[in-house]
Amino acid sequence: MTELPTRYLASETESKWYARWESAGLFQPSDLPGQKTFTITIPPPNITGSLHMGHALCYPIQDVLGRYRRLQGDSVLILPGQDHAGIATQSVVEKQLRKAGTSGAQLGREKFVEKVWEWRKESGDTILRQFRALGCAFDWSRSRFTLDDRYAQAVLEVFIDWFERGLIYKGLRVVNWDPALQTSVSDIETERKTINGKLYYVRYPYADGSGEILIATTRPETMLGDVAVAVHPSDARYTGLIGKTLRLPLMDREIPLIADPYPDPEFGSGAVKITPAHDANDFEVGQRHGLEQPIILDPRGRITEAGGVYAGLSREEARKRIVQDLESEGYLVKIEDHAIPILVSERSGEIIEPLLSEQWFVRQTELAKPVIQAIEDGDVRFVPDRYARVALDWLENIRDWCVSRQLWWGHRIPVYYDEAGNAYAALNEEAAQAKAGALRIVRQEEDVLDTWFSSGLWPFATLGWPEETDDLKRFYPTDVLVTDRNILYLWVARMMMMGLDKLHERPFRDVYIYATVLTEDGRRMSKSLGTGIDPMGIIERIGADALRYALLSQTGMNQDLRFGERRTEDARNFCNKIWNATRFVLMNVEAPPVRPESLEKVDRWLLSRLARTEQAVRAAYEGYDFQEACQALYRFFWSELCDWYIEVSKARLADPETRAVPQWVLLTAIEAFLKMMHPIMPHLTEELYQHLPLSGKAEFLMSAAWPESLPEADLEVETEVERVFEATRSLRALRAEIDLPAMKPIDTVYFEGDLGGLEEVLRTQGWVQQLRAGRPEGIKSISTTAGGLDLHLPIEGLIDPEKETARLTKEAEKVGAELQKLEQRLANPQFTERAKPEIVARERAQAEELRLRLEKVQARRQLLSD
RNA sequence: GGGCGGUUAGCUCAGUGGUAGAGCACUUCGUUCACACCGAAGGGGUCACAGGUUCAAGUCCUGUACCGCCCACCA
Numbered sequence: 001m002t003e004l005p006t007r008y009l010a011s012e013t014e015s016k017w018y019a020r021w022e023s024a025g026l027f028q029p030s031d032l033p034g035q036k037t038f039t040i041t042i043p044p045p046n047i048t049g050s051l052h053m054g055h056a057l058c059y060p061i062q063d064v065l066g067r068y069r070r071l072q073g074d075s076v077l078i079l080p081g082q083d084h085a086g087i088a089t090q091s092v093v094e095k096q097l098r099k100a101g102t103s104g105a106q107l108g109r110e111k112f113v114e115k116v117w118e119w120r121k122e123s124g125d126t127i128l129r130q131f132r133a134l135g136c137a138f139d140w141s142r143s144r145f146t147l148d149d150r151y152a153q154a155v156l157e158v159f160i161d162w163f164e165r166g167l168i169y170k171g172l173r174v175v176n177w178d179p180a181l182q183t184s185v186s187d188i189e190t191e192r193k194t195i196n197g198k199l200y201y202v203r204y205p206y207a208d209g210s211g212e213i214l215i216a217t218t219r220p221e222t223m224l225g226d227v228a229v230a231v232h233p234s235d236a237r238y239t240g241l242i243g244k245t246l247r248l249p250l251m252d253r254e255i256p257l258i259a260d261p262y263p264d265p266e267f268g269s270g271a272v273k274i275t276p277a278h279d280a281n282d283f284e285v286g287q288r289h290g291l292e293q294p295i296i297l298d299p300r301g302r303i304t305e306a307g308g309v310y311a312g313l314s315r316e317e318a319r320k321r322i323v324q325d326l327e328s329e330g331y332l333v334k335i336e337d338h339a340i341p342i343l344v345s346e347r348s349g350e351i352i353e354p355l356l357s358e359q360w361f362v363r364q365t366e367l368a369k370p371v372i373q374a375i376e377d378g379d380v381r382f383v384p385d386r387y388a389r390v391a392l393d394w395l396e397n398i399r400d401w402c403v404s405r406q407l408w409w410g411h412r413i414p415v416y417y418d419e420a421g422n423a424y425a426a427l428n429e430e431a432a433q434a435k436a437g438a439l440r441i442v443r444q445e446e447d448v449l450d451t452w453f454s455s456g457l458w459p460f461a462t463l464g465w466p467e468e469t470d471d472l473k474r475f476y477p478t479d480v481l482v483t484d485r486n487i488l489y490l491w492v493a494r495m496m497m498m499g500l501d502k503l504h505e506r507p508f509r510d511v512y513i514y515a516t517v518l519t520e521d522g523r524r525m526s527k528s529l530g531t532g533i534d535p536m537g538i539i540e541r542i543g544a545d546a547l548r549y550a551l552l553s554q555t556g557m558n559q560d561l562r563f564g565e566r567r568t569e570d571a572r573n574f575c576n577k578i579w580n581a582t583r584f585v586l587m588n589v590e591a592p593p594v595r596p597e598s599l600e601k602v603d604r605w606l607l608s609r610l611a612r613t614e615q616a617v618r619a620a621y622e623g624y625d626f627q628e629a630c631q632a633l634y635r636f637f638w639s640e641l642c643d644w645y646i647e648v649s650k651a652r653l654a655d656p657e658t659r660a661v662p663q664w665v666l667l668t669a670i671e672a673f674l675k676m677m678h679p680i681m682p683h684l685t686e687e688l689y690q691h692l693p694l695s696g697k698a699e700f701l702m703s704a705a706w707p708e709s710l711p712e713a714d715l716e717v718e719t720e721v722e723r724v725f726e727a728t729r730s731l732r733a734l735r736a737e738i739d740l741p742a743m744k745p746i747d748t749v750y751f752e753g754d755l756g757g758l759e760e761v762l763r764t765q766g767w768v769q770q771l772r773a774g775r776p777e778g779i780k781s782i783s784t785t786a787g788g789l790d791l792h793l794p795i796e797g798l799i800d801p802e803k804e805t806a807r808l809t810k811e812a813e814k815v816g817a818e819l820q821k822l823e824q825r826l827a828n829p830q831f832t833e834r835a836k837p838e839i840v841a842r843e844r845a846q847a848e849e850l851r852l853r854l855e856k857v858q859a860r861r862q863l864l865s866d
Numbered sequence: 867g868g869g870c871g872g873u874u875a876g877c878u879c880a881g882u883g884g885u886a887g888a889g890c891a892c893u894u895c896g897u898u899c900a901c902a903c904c905g906a907a908g909g910g911g912u913c914a915c916a917g918g919u920u921c922a923a924g925u926c927c928u929g930u931a932c933c934g935c936c937c938a939c940c941a
Contacts, residue, residue: 262940272941279941280939281940386871486935488936520877563878573904583901586900631888631889729906828922
């Protein structure tokens with residue numbers, strides 16, 4: 001007997017087991033002889049992060065893989081940690097300082113960085129606590145942070161090496177500039193948007209007064225920095241005019257008309273104004289033609305001295321004034337509405353300004369080569385594999401990587417300058433001084449490195465690199481990277497570059513890209529849109545296991561996943577079903593049962609289904625098809641174990657003579673099921689496993705072994721038993737026709753055909769007292785044919801002949817239509833000659849069966865009308 | 867502009883060329899006997915559209931439409 005409650009109460013169970021696993025040391029890799037390792041270094045979340053639905057999918061996936069491998073006997077390391085997240089963190093702390101009436105600028109670099117560390121200590125690991133609530137079995141003793149001393153050492157090491165190999169250089173380039181945060185930002189930290197803007201048409205007159213060129217621009221203020229107007233060399237409108245001089249309106253400067261392939265002759269007048277310092281394309285044009293690069297916007301987004309009378313204005317004010325002035329001076333031809341693509345900074349919400357500035361770059365072509373090779377060779381495998389092509393396309397057209405950021409929070413670039421301005425990359429000032437020799441080191445570079453530079457080292461810096469640690473030897477390369485498709489380039493590709501360059505070995509074997517979690521109506525989940533769902537709220541209400549199942553049961557090779565809270569109900573119900581079915585078994589089993597000598601067909605049926613479910617679930621886990629695993633487990637448990645096997649066993653369990661066999665079968669099935677379900681629902685399964693009366697049980701389900709030596713699948717028994725189930729369903733339907741409620745016993749049912757020893761299944765599941773072979777003579781009855789059996793249900797009271805005729809007519813129609821379709825096909829010689837013989841044979845047999853059934857139905861209808 | 871996904875029941879989605887499936891929702895019936903977070907029985911689909919290949923197409927090929935994502939220098 002058991003005192004388990006009739007409902008699964010998640011919150012108590014989950015925290016209890018998490019604590020017990022942890023104190024038993026199960027989150028750390030075991031070290032048994034001959035064990036394979038399985039390693040994941042989790043994508044380090046930002047220290048500013050808090051759990052959203054994407055996390056609630058990403059991290060449990062890794063936990064599922066880890067738990068699965070543990071059950072398979074591997075030594076599993078899932079190494080957690082966090083990313084210092086330069087911009088995100090710096091802006092969070094800045095915001096707090098502003099609230100407190102101060103600012104980073106007031107504190108100065110050193111004090112500010114101290115403040116950030118304080119902040120991290122206090123509230124930087126919220127998200128890691130939330131991973132625990134999700135049940136993630138990560139090795140917290142190995143947790144890493146991208147700004148740890150040892151980690152920082154690794155970052156500098158790579159930088160210095162690349163600097164010395166000439167892979168890192170400093171250069172002037174147009175970068176994404178965030179005027180609010182006053183730093184360059186990476187593409188990933190920007191968002192592409194289209195806004196309703198204006199297209200301004202401006203006259204640029206020839207200096208000799210011989211005419212003018214019409215220029216269209218969406219950013220009129222940038223004309224202050226114009227150095228040329230470009231047209232396509234083959235544009236007939238400008239033949240012979242190339243090289244002429246134009247007068248730049250408002251600025252009283254002369255600029256040349258140049259020919260360059262960049263302008264599209266189809267667009268507008270075909271002429272483009274060239275502002276090299278404020279547009280990446282214009283910059284390239286300027287480079288080709290050796291043009292100057294006047295910078296007209298400062299880091300805060302204000303017009304510089306180069307902007308003449310407009311100096312000091314913000315970019316918005318400048319635009320307004322310039323448009324006014326153009327108009328009053330007669331240069332403005334027209335203004336049209338125009339959809340303008342812009343970039344917005346995700347951190348500040350500010351419009352990104354393309355700005356020429358001095359930045360550090362990493363040459364990418366050379367580093368990308370081994371990555372391309374590894375992907376093409378299948379050395380690193382993408383799942384779904386379509387992402388391999390996406391990655392390759394990017395790598396083959398790669399551009400140099402801007403790695404400097406004008407921030408304080410991060411890895412300060414280890415470049416030191418001597419008094420003559422020479423640059424040295426070194427671990428510290430002393431080392432730099434040693435390299436400089438007689439010249440004195442006077443300053444260090446102010447910028448810090450892009451956060452992705454340090455996270456690119458994640459799979460090996462977390463294991464102790466550059467030291468040859470035991471962990472590094474044992475766990476590198478890792479097995480799989482589980483991530484979001486959005487950071488394929490920025491992170492995944494970089495890790496591969498860095499891993500292949502520094503360790504000459506792929507950082508991971510597989511890259512599994514999981515689906516993006518969307519709202520139920522297909523919109524993005526975002527806090528600002530108010531469309532986000534808080535995973536913690538769901539965990540509190542129904543538990544982490546149900547949340548995990550709800551998400552994982554929709555996760556396969558798909559690109560998106562639509563998630564609404566409604567869906568969590570199914571998951572909760574399934575948890576409860578598992579709970580109660582196990583409870584039922586516990587109520588019916590006292591001691592560890594012994595394996596019986598002989599089994600009945602239903603027993604063999606269930607065990608065969610179990611064996612095939614195990615195959616399916618194992619293949620699904622290995623192939624990252626969690627949806628498939630969930631479905632196989634759900635069907636086995638609910639539709640097969642609960643709906644049929646348990647129901648059939650009830651009578652057997654009630655009889656002391658027959659109960660031993662179903663007891664053993666039930667426990668075998670439940671134990672195997674809990675193990676297979678455990679990766680997805682770790683807490684619930686652990687709790688139930690602990691109650692199972694098994695001999696030789698593991699201390700924890702989590703550290704138990706995957707189901708072994710299950711009986712073999714037996715397809716013949718499956719077919720045989722399922723035929724009887726089909727007959728049973730038909731009998732129940734027949735009962736329903738005469739309004740007999742389910743489970744209400746009826747006296748007698750007659751059957752014709754071979755039940756193959758499964759009489760008890762049909763009798764108990766059809767809720768019949770007595771099953772008789774043969775047909776009822778001289779008794780009114782209604783009949784059906786299913787699963788190769790004829791079933792006759794005697795009617796005591798009156799049959800409603802109309803209703804019964806209608807039922808039989810409908811059945812005759814259905815069977816007739818099916819038969820007709822088959823006969824047509826079989827009459828076609830093309831089919832019988834060309835189709836595979838087994839298909840033809842099967843269809844012939846089916847047609848025969850249908851013909852027989854149709855005859856019976858028609859006979860019954862005839863009988864009724866007599 | 868280029869590339870990649872998707873379009874199957876009211877909803878969310880499965881579906882190895884061989885008679886269209888699941889879960890939820892819906893309808894009817896049923897609560898002492900594991901679970902009403904349950905059980906039983908039902909209704910519901912010209913598989914986006916148009917061509918083609920095939921004895922046979924939701925499935926393979928070509929094209930079109932719509933939705934979504936990524937990349938790209940259209941001022």
